[in-house]
Amino acid sequence: MTDQSKRQAANDEPFPAATDRANDQRILESWAKNATPWTTAIREQQIASRRLATDQAIIDAITDFAPGSVLDVGCGEGWLVRALTVRGILASGVDAIPALIAQARRAGPEAYYLASYQDITHGQFRFQADTLVCNFSLFGKSSVETLFAALGTLLPNSGQLIVQTLHPLAACGDQPYRDGWRIGSWQGFNRDFIDPPPWYFRTLASWVGLFVGNGFELTEIREPSNPDTNQPLSILFIATVKLRT
């Protein structure tokens, strides 16, 4: 354990000692550095939790609603867009990392857009889809909070927002169960990964607050679990835009 992480564990000092905006920026810098190993890890199905449950869980959550069109927000190298396309769903993706968008475009003919959550927030990326999906792509603080405020504007009345993320109870570890920045780690990934991004831990109540406070009605929560241990591997929120007049 580094001195910095010991201080965080002891909770005697906020970590990291940088602004939310700086941490949100570090997340992007980390994904830019790790685009190549990430693409390999996804395409070689190196992540056990994804193989075991979470990939199928997000596909099922989307296909259950038979959407006309889907935008994958924070699409990475595009696996989910391709998986939806082969199931006959019109799907596109958006991500801030040029190398990931380039990988996605190389892998198929679907439409991929280069834009950040900040671009979406500021109205610099406009797109209409029935369903927005964020699959393990919401790890910032302010960038996620302002994105949530903007996502409803991309959706029609009754449009869906589906988010899969780390399960707060499983991801909390032995730290206090409260919102805050956490030190990133590539534990479980291969040695090609460097500079893990910090991530912002949210309690279950905070996640619910993000939806409800931004004009969404939560219609369902799913908890994909490890079939061997029954421990949750993720949490899935399914929400609809509240009717606007």
Ligand SMILES: C[S@@+](CC[C@H](N)C(=O)[O-])C[C@H]1O[C@@H](n2cnc3c(N)ncnc32)[C@H](O)[C@@H]1O
């Ligand atoms: C863990 S990866 C998940 C990628 C993909 N959704 C998947 O399931 O494989 C997180 C993704 O979120 C994207 N991301 C993080 N912060 C972002 C931001 N501020 N704007 C756009 N994309 C962002 C990263 O570039 C990365 O592709």
